[in-house]
Amino acid sequence: MTTNELITYGRQSIDEEDIKAVVEVLTSDWLTHGPKVPEFESAIATYCGAQYAVAVNSATSALHIACLALGVGQDDIVWTSPISFVASANCALYCGASVDFVDVEPQSGLISVTALTQKLEKAAQQNKLPKALIPVHLCGHSCDMEIIYSLCQKYNIKIIEDASHCIGGSYQNKKIGGCQYSDITIFSFHPVKIITSAEGGMALTNQPQLADCMAQLRSHGITKDSSFLINEAHGGWYYEQQQLGFNYRMTDIHAALGLSQLSKLDYFVEQRHKLVSVYNENFSNAGVNFISPVGECYSAYHLYILLLDLREQRDALFRTMREKGILVNIHYIPIHLQPYYEKLGFKSGYLPEAEHYYDRCLTIPLFPALTQEQQRFVIDTVMEHK
Numbered sequence: 001m002t003t004n005e006l007i008t009y010g011r012q013s014i015d016e017e018d019i020k021a022v023v024e025v026l027t028s029d030w031l032t033h034g035p036k037v038p039e040f041e042s043a044i045a046t047y048c049g050a051q052y053a054v055a056v057n058s059a060t061s062a063l064h065i066a067c068l069a070l071g072v073g074q075d076d077i078v079w080t081s082p083i084s085f086v087a088s089a090n091c092a093l094y095c096g097a098s099v100d101f102v103d104v105e106p107q108s109g110l111i112s113v114t115a116l117t118q119k120l121e122k123a124a125q126q127n128k129l130p131k132a133l134i135p136v137h138l139c140g141h142s143c144d145m146e147i148i149y150s151l152c153q154k155y156n157i158k159i160i161e162d163a164s165h166c167i168g169g170s171y172q173n174k175k176i177g178g179c180q181y182s183d184i185t186i187f188s189f190h191p192v193k194i195i196t197s198a199e200g201g202m203a204l205t206n207q208p209q210l211a212d213c214m215a216q217l218r219s220h221g222i223t224k225d226s227s228f229l230i231n232e233a234h235g236g237w238y239y240e241q242q243q244l245g246f247n248y249r250m251t252d253i254h255a256a257l258g259l260s261q262l263s264k265l266d267y268f269v270e271q272r273h274k275l276v277s278v279y280n281e282n283f284s285n286a287g288v289n290f291i292s293p294v295g296e297c298y299s300a301y302h303l304y305i306l307l308l309d310l311r312e313q314r315d316a317l318f319r320t321m322r323e324k325g326i327l328v329n330i331h332y333i334p335i336h337l338q339p340y341y342e343k344l345g346f347k348s349g350y351l352p353e354a355e356h357y358y359d360r361c362l363t364i365p366l367f368p369a370l371t372q373e374q375q376r377f378v379i380d381t382v383m384e385h386k
């Protein structure tokens with residue numbers, strides 16, 4: 001196959017239904033925060049089996065208000081995975097807290113339960129336990145939440161699942177987002193993720209006080225609800241700002257797109273699985289190593305990641321594929337090696353498994369509209385390079 005078209009590692013699938021849904025909002029009475037937002041929230045909550053869902057303008061915003069709702073503040077520490085997008089760690093810094101990282105399993109890139117156990121024991125001795133842990137379901141593969149939850153229970157640590165990769169997936173036969181083993185779960189609807197609202201995110205929880213708090217924080221910390229007022233209402237126009245919130249609202253335009261996409265979520269995940277089984281078969285037969293879900297998990301398969309043996313091989317394959325128009329990528333540069341985090345005192349060598357993982361990982365294209373021919377081209381390119 002000769003190709004001039006670029007094959008990205010991930011992309012959205014938008015159809016006529018999606019376009020119609022968005023255009024309908026544009027001609028309606030509400031552009032922002034009208035009926036579509038609560039409709040989207042309750043559809044996601046129902047799909048995931050959570051009590052409450054709060055829609056916001058990005059997963060980054062969702063992480064921020066999730067931390068605030070859990071009371072993360074200046075003297076607190078938040079732990080997360082170094083193998084994630086920077087937003088998983090930045091959210092703690094936004095709250096004035098400090099961040100630390102738990103090393104990962106070398107084969108999955110997920111937070112290592114062994115490393116977590118050891119780090120917790122040490123932190124307990126030093127009286128430096130984190131307020132919250134943010135496990136990241138890399139690729140859409142769930143972390144082992146039951147064990148992580150029991151460890152966090154023991155030390156009274158809150159859990160926010162960063163499930164940006166993971167809507168449509170499940171753990172122990174329950175949808176991710178049900179918050180079985182967490183206080184809050186957040187999703188991203190960025191176009192490369194499983195479903196999109198262009199920009200958008202959501203925070204799910206089963207705890208009403210967290211849902212109320214996050215709903216306030218996304219809109220300036222303001223409430224109009226008479227049952228929440230601190231002072232007596234001055235009249236029908238009355239509202240109160242009760243906390244320092246933000247404008248993190250989702251618009252009805254984005255919610256309409258998200259809702260329309262949600263109706264195709266299971267189909268998207270099935271398509272991803274079909275493509276994954278073709279990759280798996282080809283790569284297994286050829287002895288090419290790749291990341292697979294572990295444990296009781298049905299992955300949403302946001303990413304398909306190869307693990308090469310050596311950095312030089314990975315770098316060479318990256319270059320070859322990019323030259324051929326296959327826009328492979330790296331997920332992720334360990335967060336603690338970002339210059340901003342190095343300024344905070346993190347150094348190379350601090351998280352050896354994450355750094356070793358980073359040297360070997362390569363994300364190849366995976367999205368529902370990837371054609372058989374494109375996939376063949378990707379596989380052949382990997383094979384030629386072996």
Ligand SMILES: *Cc1c(COP(=O)(O)O)cnc(C)c1O
Nearest residue numbers: 058059060085087164188189190
């Ligand atoms: C995409 C992503 C985010 C941020 O999502 P936005 O909606 O773009 O803010 C956070 N965490 C992870 C793991 C992500 O992949």
